[in-house]
Amino acid sequence: MNKKLVLLFAAAALLALSAPAQNNAQKHPKAPKSLRVYVFDCGMIKGLDPFTTFHLKKEELAGVDFVVPCYLIAGPKGTLMWDVGVVPDSAFKPDGSPVSQGNPPVSITATKPLLPQLAAIGYTPADITYLALSHYHSDHTANANAFAGSTWLVHQTERDPMFADKAAGIMQQSSFSSLKNSKTKILPETDYDVFGDGSAIIKYAPGHTPGHQVLLLNLKKTGPVLIAGDLYHYPEERFTDKTPTFEFSHEQSLASRKAIEDFLKKSKAQLWIEHDLATFNKLKKAPQFYE
Ligand SMILES: [Zn+2]
Numbered sequence: 001m002n003k004k005l006v007l008l009f010a011a012a013a014l015l016a017l018s019a020p021a022q023n024n025a026q027k028h029p030k031a032p033k034s035l036r037v038y039v040f041d042c043g044m045i046k047g048l049d050p051f052t053t054f055h056l057k058k059e060e061l062a063g064v065d066f067v068v069p070c071y072l073i074a075g076p077k078g079t080l081m082w083d084v085g086v087v088p089d090s091a092f093k094p095d096g097s098p099v100s101q102g103n104p105p106v107s108i109t110a111t112k113p114l115l116p117q118l119a120a121i122g123y124t125p126a127d128i129t130y131l132a133l134s135h136y137h138s139d140h141t142a143n144a145n146a147f148a149g150s151t152w153l154v155h156q157t158e159r160d161p162m163f164a165d166k167a168a169g170i171m172q173q174s175s176f177s178s179l180k181n182s183k184t185k186i187l188p189e190t191d192y193d194v195f196g197d198g199s200a201i202i203k204y205a206p207g208h209t210p211g212h213q214v215l216l217l218n219l220k221k222t223g224p225v226l227i228a229g230d231l232y233h234y235p236e237e238r239f240t241d242k243t244p245t246f247e248f249s250h251e252q253s254l255a256s257r258k259a260i261e262d263f264l265k266k267s268k269a270q271l272w273i274e275h276d277l278a279t280f281n282k283l284k285k286a287p288q289f290y291e
Contacts, residue, residue, distance in 0.1 A: 043110030134229025158211025207253025
């Protein structure tokens with residue numbers, strides 16, 4: 001066999017070897033038979049002063065520090081990313097060492113980037129049908145640009161200030177700038193059925209921000225779960241009229257809280273306050289899931 005032919009065979013063999021690998025990489029993970037939710041650890045916020053920001057004294061609270069979870073919801077009809085962290089994956093060094101940010105006394109830390117956590121259960125951003133953020137504050141949007149290829153589910157009241165010339169409040173516009181050109185579904189200011197089968201419902205709960213939203217999951221084994229965004233930050237805020245000092249509308253928040261509390265009573269849904277460390281610590285984390 002002459003040299004050229006040998007090279008040609010070698011190249012063909014290489015191609016044959018690499019082709020299946022490529023196909024695998026492009027294959028979407030198998031859709032589960034019923035809805036499930038994975039909880040990821042997307043960092044911590046420490047050193048907050050709960051009194052100046054939340055009108056709650058340290059002694060009134062079981063814990064002051066915030067945890068920052070991210071969630072993947074996967075069902076027979078698609079996938080939804082809900083909230084995407086406080087530290088962008090790009091802030092991690094290649095060695096994966098923990099990231100520490102924030103202005104003293106507040107410290108923001110994360111030990112795991114988000115996309116590798118998704119990859120560990122078989123998902124890439126290309127597998128994510130929908131992206132929804134509970135709201136635009138920077139502790140919920142850090143990796144939003146990674147999901148610009150998904151369909152963004154947002155209320156007009158939330159989207160408008162996100163792309164205003166001047167950032168309003170606690171917002172990192174660069175973290176979600178790519179969403180500007182994303183396929184976008186503007187949600188009605190009422191319940192929105194994400195997959196069209198009643199399994200995941202986004203509820204309009206404005207006040208914390210102009211288009212703040214919460215997520216109801218109707219899980220077959222676990223029962224209904226309400227992921228509450230920042231409707232509350234601490235369980236101790238429930239049944240008080242205290243809202244954060246940086247609230248967009250105190251009145252709207254109280255009205256949204258009333259509507260959600262009424263719903264919780266009626267539905268017996270579990271309430272997952274996202275930043276509540278006690279709730280988070282009790283939950284199963286990915287690769288485990290609730291279904
Ligand atoms: Zn938050």
